Amino acid sequence: MSDSSYLERKFQTRRQFIQWAVLAGGISAATLRLNAGRVEAADPVIIPPIPELDNDLDSSFNPMLILRDFDYGTLKEEDGLTIREFNIYAHSTAIPLNRAINFVSWNLNDRVPGPTLRATEGDRVRIIFHNEDGHSHSLHFHGTHPATEDGLQSVRRGKTHVYEFDAEPYGVHPYHCHVAPVTRHIGKGLYGLFIVDPPDARPPADEMVMVMGAYDLDGDGKNELYAFNGIPNYFRDYPIPIYQNQLIRLYLLNMIELDPAVTFHIHANMFQLYRTGRSLEPDEESDVITMGTAERHILEFSYKYPGKFMFHPHQDYIAEHGCMGFFDVIAEDA
Numbered sequence: 001m002s003d004s005s006y007l008e009r010k011f012q013t014r015r016q017f018i019q020w021a022v023l024a025g026g027i028s029a030a031t032l033r034l035n036a037g038r039v040e041a042a043d044p045v046i047i048p049p050i051p052e053l054d055n056d057l058d059s060s061f062n063p064m065l066i067l068r069d070f071d072y073g074t075l076k077e078e079d080g081l082t083i084r085e086f087n088i089y090a091h092s093t094a095i096p097l098n099r100a101i102n103f104v105s106w107n108l109n110d111r112v113p114g115p116t117l118r119a120t121e122g123d124r125v126r127i128i129f130h131n132e133d134g135h136s137h138s139l140h141f142h143g144t145h146p147a148t149e150d151g152l153q154s155v156r157r158g159k160t161h162v163y164e165f166d167a168e169p170y171g172v173h174p175y176h177c178h179v180a181p182v183t184r185h186i187g188k189g190l191y192g193l194f195i196v197d198p199p200d201a202r203p204p205a206d207e208m209v210m211v212m213g214a215y216d217l218d219g220d221g222k223n224e225l226y227a228f229n230g231i232p233n234y235f236r237d238y239p240i241p242i243y244q245n246q247l248i249r250l251y252l253l254n255m256i257e258l259d260p261a262v263t264f265h266i267h268a269n270m271f272q273l274y275r276t277g278r279s280l281e282p283d284e285e286s287d288v289i290t291m292g293t294a295e296r297h298i299l300e301f302s303y304k305y306p307g308k309f310m311f312h313p314h315q316d317y318i319a320e321h322g323c324m325g326f327f328d329v330i331a332e333d334a
């Protein structure tokens, strides 16, 4: 049996299969290893079909699609050097935070968080930043690079600036605007995740990105709403489908300004934690991790039981004001 016919059996319709294949960028036939070799499964990684998206949501992006959307850029050869080139556009766009509140975000590529950029350690990356917003902005990357590429200089409206450096070290790094007041520029939505893969790739998994953010709606220095991937309560209303016993690799970033730290907790399970994504072996196992602003980690886990399982910061005010969601674990034999 071919890989594709095997996979099609997992989907209710061929259209769902094609939708997944486009989203996932292809079929990984590699063997799945769970928890550093403790469990071996012969199945390839399979991404569950995406549920019907909310057509009432008048937004330029959808948190569910941000989840598994990785931007590898465009590969170019110049003077024998391979360059991974990304284009990022700053805009102002209204985001419907709920049925009553439209928030004018400052954003990158019309989404909050901005695109998840991805490279392998040692790749030369070139980020072409087009500031098409009405304010000055910049892109400051975490990771190692020369001072000239550090993104502290404002890029004025209408201008384009190119950042170029080698992607290092491998791990999970945030990027964000660094124009003062930075709290305001980040709070408006100018941030994203930069994943640098190790030279030897991590084992196959259902990989996803969650970025925790917050909104100070009235400028009083306190956040009123919080969100995973830009829109409060989205994953509460639209749980994330995942398969039972399949390894999940979650790239998690806290970009909540104004609150010094939040935790992240998953229900009814434990995760392996790779701090800052800087190791290939887990640093610890827990079901809750504390993260200051700009902290980010890789969490790996798989769900033993099917059903709906909540995840949220354990600061319950924050969870109850938008930063809460569910995994919908689909039974293996469903």
Ligand SMILES: [Cu+2]
Pocket: 136, 137, 138, 177, 178, 179, 185, 190
């Ligand atoms: Cu800015």
